[in-house]
Amino acid sequence: MRFTKMEGIGNDYVYVNGFEEHVEDPAAMAVKMSRQHFGCGADGLIMILPSEKADFCMQMYNNDGSYSEMCGNGIRCVAKYCHDRGLTDKTEFTIESGGQIKVMHLNLAPDGTTESVRVDMGVPELDGEKIPSTSAGCPVLHHPLTANGNAYEAVLVNMGNPHAVVFVEDPDTAPVTTDGPVMECDASFPRKANIEFVQIIDRTHARMRVWERGTGETLACGTGACAVAVACALTGRCERSCEVTLPGGKLQIEWNEQDNHVYMTGPAAFVYDGVWLQK
Numbered sequence: 001m002r003f004t005k006m007e008g009i010g011n012d013y014v015y016v017n018g019f020e021e022h023v024e025d026p027a028a029m030a031v032k033m034s035r036q037h038f039g040c041g042a043d044g045l046i047m048i049l050p051s052e053k054a055d056f057c058m059q060m061y062n063n064d065g066s067y068s069e070m071c072g073n074g075i076r077c078v079a080k081y082c083h084d085r086g087l088t089d090k091t092e093f094t095i096e097s098g099g100q101i102k103v104m105h106l107n108l109a110p111d112g113t114t115e116s117v118r119v120d121m122g123v124p125e126l127d128g129e130k131i132p133s134t135s136a137g138c139p140v141l142h143h144p145l146t147a148n149g150n151a152y153e154a155v156l157v158n159m160g161n162p163h164a165v166v167f168v169e170d171p172d173t174a175p176v177t178t179d180g181p182v183m184e185c186d187a188s189f190p191r192k193a194n195i196e197f198v199q200i201i202d203r204t205h206a207r208m209r210v211w212e213r214g215t216g217e218t219l220a221c222g223t224g225a226c227a228v229a230v231a232c233a234l235t236g237r238c239e240r241s242c243e244v245t246l247p248g249g250k251l252q253i254e255w256n257e258q259d260n261h262v263y264m265t266g267p268a269a270f271v272y273d274g275v276w277l278q279k
Helices: 024-033 072-085 174-184 222-234
Strands: 002-008 010-017 044-049 056-062 094-097 101-106 114-120 141-147 151-158 162-167 192-203 205-212 214-220 241-246 248-254 262-267 269-275
Touching: 002 072, 010 024, 010 072, 024 044, 024 056, 044 072, 056 072, 056 141, 072 094, 072 101, 072 114, 072 222, 072 262, 072 269, 094 222, 101 174, 141 162, 141 174, 151 174, 151 222, 174 192, 174 205, 174 214, 192 222, 222 241, 222 262
Parallel strands: 010 044, 056 094, 162 192, 205 241
Antiparallel strands: 002 010, 002 269, 044 056, 094 101, 101 114, 114 262, 141 151, 151 162, 192 205, 205 214, 241 248, 248 262
């Protein structure tokens, strides 16, 4: 089976062109291919497939085999793959993921390849029950969480998947790998949640680390960066347009006041092509 390794600011996935390849059990394949040392080493597997609703469909599986509705860094890589590998010649097209349709706008390099992608991530869901969570209200700005004796108040945002944003003094020293997995599986999140640990630098700049649902800590999370920008604006910490710095790089996020949509702009890169030989 042929595959391609791609990354968006360090959020790396194995991509399989479902127009040419068939994967019987993508969840199981995600576990096999994502393993360090024994596989490719990745945050998961993303299938690029036909869609009846959009130009393309993306199906994402975390490295533990669990399905995820949306991946902001992954969808930019899908857009780059579809354009640069000749599946479309359009620089604006749609991708379906988790039943939602996202609009891609590609920014091309001088050689005609995709340099960065601006994604219309849609309207953020702020209703606590639809996150989903046990907190009622819209928005939820003080969702209580505890982990290993530490107490937090989280801002809840769904950007195609559930996020809990907590503000800390310094993400570098925050207990991401110990408190993150506890909060991910908190009983107040029926579908679990991604946990963002965020520091405010100034009115247009935030720093974050993320514990991703079903994956663990990653170098970047696109939907997480969008959730952070929304949470910062909701709580008056940042403007509606800000730069979010993650361990793997930077994303520009805008929560547009006119249409209420969140727009994410960032790079996407090929790493290598390969052939998977294991059954």
